[in-house]
Amino acid sequence: MKKKFKLTKKVFSFPYILFLILFVIVPLVLILVNAFLDSDKNLTLNNFKTFFSSPASSIVLGNSLLVGVITTVLCLVIGYPVAYILSKMSSGKILVLLYVLPMFINFLIRTLATKAIFIALNVELGMGTVLFGMVYNYLPFMIMPLHTTISGIDKSYIEAAQDLGADKVTVFLKTTLPLSVSGILSGVTMVFIPTISTFAISQLLSNGKIFLFGDSIQLSFEQNLYGVGSIMSLVMLAFVLVSNFVMNKFNRNNDAVRRSLW
Amino acid sequence: MKSYLKFPALIFAICLVFLPLFSACDKKDNGGEHVELVIYNWEDYIDIGDSEMGRNNILDDFCAYYREVTGDTLTIKYTTFDTNETMMTKVLNNDANVDLICPSEYAIEKLLLAGKLENQKKLYEELKPTLDGYGIDLDGMSSVGKGDGTIEDEIMNVIRVMFGSIEDGHGNTLDMTEYMVPYMWGTLGILYNKDVISQEELDEYGWGVLWNVQNNEELENKILMKDSVRDTYAAALFYMYEYDLLPEKYKDIKNAQDLINVTDDEMVEAAERVLTEQRDHISGYEVDFGKDDMINEIVYADFAWSGDALWAVEESYDEDDEVHDDGCFLGYYCPTGVNPKTEKERFSNIWYDGWVIPTTVKNPLAAMMFIDYMARPQNAVRNSVAIGYTCAADKQLMSENDEALAFLEEQEYDVEEYFSNVGRYPEINFALGVMRDFGGENEKVVNMWQRAKSGAGVDMSLVYVIVAIVGAFLIAALVYIIAQLLKRRPKKLSSAE
Known part of the structure; x- marks a missing residue:
């Protein structure tokens, strides 16, 4: 006998599980399979050889990582003071909304608009404009977690530090900064990982002159080089996983530090 | 379990309702059979009409022509691609169930070698009794073995020189001109x-x-x-x-x-x-x-x-x-x-781009008639004016065709200038070369x-940016530490006293 269908809480997760299988797991398996196939669908390891022996791929990957690091650092340098000041202000929550508001507009439209502004101002498109576009697009991803963490810090730590005679800078360095490390880490993850795989921003804001890893993957698939494209995607995935792992490790250590603060 | 099926069924029903909207021709029931023609063409590569300039959609005109000749009602399903590569991936994987495609020369070569194209000359011989029944002869097509049809012979020569006899690797020699009719x-x-x-x-x-x-x-x-x-x-x-x-x-x-x-x-x-x-x-x-x-x-x-x-x-x-x-x-x-x-x-x-019929063709008669219709001088000019590209129809035939000339004048073109513009009609000689498919060399290129x-290497300006940012940090930290030290010393002294 068939079991009667019951509407339980579990049932509501089915659509998402189905989605996950169809659009995350199946494509990943396809990429993995494609990495070992040549253009005639024969099993081969040549794709790996092509990718790892070609200087082009390492140059492109190197450039992408550099752009990713610079974008992340710039976002942190700009975002941290903003998040810090906003968390001190009573109207901070509303102001944060203003920073996050652009995120609700599709990033392609924003990037095209940025490009139009640069052209109107006669700015030459190139690395500078790409970095600007990256920072502009990913800054909210840095400010959001930082603001949440900093405003969540228990005020009594700061008061205690002040009571013990620490000046403003020491208070910041000894309490606020260490306590906001988890926010910094999640902000860095949220900025670094998308920037190394982005392709539309670099393509649009440099007229295709700045060629990043994402662009390279796109070109490979477009040119029917599914094998090499799949390997690039796997390398990208590896980078994402490694940086996630490192961040988690840091975060855990940081938790230990925080506990030891007592 | 039945409730699971209801939702997809509903979507399916909605799709069915909207489907006719995407078709180019009206399905008016005037007797005769309903047939379908699926076209797979470049984006913006055909005259879809312009009410301001008084032009109809050429697809609608073809449907009317088809009905007039055969008595059947034709529905055109028109789909597009943006690069030869997208199109080829679909066709080579047998995912494209279409009757007509308009690829570029190198893509035609590749599809031909993969055995994905119908020989139009053979197709014509098979269809001949039907065509004779309708009283049409497809004289405009250059692929059916009746000379160059309405196509410019210089273009045909270019194709013959490059692709007149392609070895398919199984001992067969293929002639591309039997498989395609140039379009633009x-x-x-x-x-x-x-x-x-x-x-x-x-x-x-x-x-x-x-x-x-x-x-x-x-x-x-x-x-x-x-x-x-x-x-x-x-x-x-x-x-x-x-x-x-x-x-x-x-x-x-x-x-x-x-x-x-x-x-x-x-x-x-x-x-x-x-x-x-x-x-x-x-x-x-x-x-x-x-x-x-x-x-x-x-x-x-x-x-x-x-x-x-x-x-x-x-x-x-x-x-x-x-x-x-x-x-x-x-x-x-x-x-x-x-x-x-x-x-x-x-x-x-x-x-050049040309019309080919893939082996997945379901309606070869309509496909052949469509190619013939597009190759007619008056229709070729229409498409050419609409999209800006140069049509492959014979220049001589076009400049003698009253309908084509009247059309050009109606669209405010200077007829003489139109046909003598060297940008549009360059001299075809050894200085213009056809580019083949890269084949096995594709990956290398x-x-x-x-x-x-x-660029030749890792962008050094990026490294400088990183060095600058890190340097700025270090300097800031150094200044800060020195300031701290200067501040602290007197404090320590005073507390010690």
Whole structure:
């Protein structure tokens, strides 16, 4: 006998599980399979050889990582003071909304608009404009977690530090900064990982002159080089996983530090 | 479990309701059978009508013609692709259930070798009794073994020379002209801004203009190249030929055909060198916004396909313009023939797209009739005017066809100028070469293209940015620590007292 269908809480997760299988797991398996196939669908390891022996791929990957690091650092340098000041202000929550508001507009439209502004101002498109576009697009991803963490810090730590005679800078360095490390880490993850795989921003804001890893993957698939494209995607995935792992490790250590603060 | 099925069923029902909206022709029930024709064409590559200029959608006109001849009602399902590669992936994987495709020459070669195309000559013989029954003969088609039909014989010659006998690797020799009917053709050249680049400059420097070899200050960083491997590779070869930069063993090549089909290591390496060098002089790579950027004068030179270029030139027309003799501030230049200054021969590329019938065809009769209909001079001119590209129909036949001439005049064209425009109708000779599929060399050329696009090495300016940021941090930290130390000392002393 068939079991009667019951509407339980579990049932509501089915659509998402189905989605996950169809659009995350199946494509990943396809990429993995494609990495070992040549253009005639024969099993081969040549794709790996092509990718790892070609200087082009390492140059492109190197450039992408550099752009990713610079974008992340710039976002942190700009975002941290903003998040810090906003968390001190009573109207901070509303102001944060203003920073996050652009995120609700599709990033392609924003990037095209940025490009139009640069052209109107006669700015030459190139690395500078790409970095600007990256920072502009990913800054909210840095400010959001930082603001949440900093405003969540228990005020009594700061008061205690002040009571013990620490000046403003020491208070910041000894309490606020260490306590906001988890926010910094999640902000860095949220900025670094998308920037190394982005392709539309670099393509649009440099007229295709700045060629990043994402662009390279796109070109490979477009040119029917599914094998090499799949390997690039796997390398990208590896980078994402490694940086996630490192961040988690840091975060855990940081938790230990925080506990030891007592 | 039944409730699970309801939702998809509902969606399916909705789709069914909306489906007819996407079809080009009305399904009026006037007797006869209902048949369907599925067309797979480039985007913006057919006359879809323009009420302002008094043109109908040519697909609707074909449906009416089909009904008139056969008595059956035809529904056209029209789908599009944006690159040959997208289309080929679909067709080669048998995912495209279509009756007609319009690929470029090299894609036709590839599909032909993969055995995906119907021989139209054989198809015609099979269909002959039916066609005779309807009283039509498909004389316009160049593929059915009745000469060149309504197609320009010079184009047919180009195809015969290059693809007249292709070895398929199984001991068969295939003749591409039996598998396709040319639709549009054109050249590769330079779309330029007349205010920045002079005619003398173009004549003297030819392809070098795209490298800004003349050091025109206004032009520096205002050049766009195509973001497409094949076209940019061809440009690099033409440039190297004109400026004697070819590897030693290719120095005595005498025609364009032989030149642009070289893809050995040495040539690819040389192409990479000139393309990397070009990066410093250009604004970037595009495939779609080049025309607009030229019209808006954001850039001053664009490496372009003739059809796109002629379209942009027409767009740049201004009635009140008194500076330029034709009223357009843009021009198209295809560097071929002898350079008057250096007496060096210059080459360019000739390409064409043609109608082919894939083996997945379900309605061969309608497909063949469609190709024939499109090849008629009056219809070829219509498509040509609508999209800007040069149609492959015979120039002589077109200029003798009253319907075509009346149409051109109605669309405000100077008929004589239209057919004598060298941008639209260049002289076809050895200086224009057809580019074959790269075949097994594709990956090598794509890899070169990736390197050329990413620049020779890791961008050093980025490393400097990182060093600068880290340096700024270190200095700030140092200043801060010193300040702290200076502040702390007196405090410690006072607390000690």
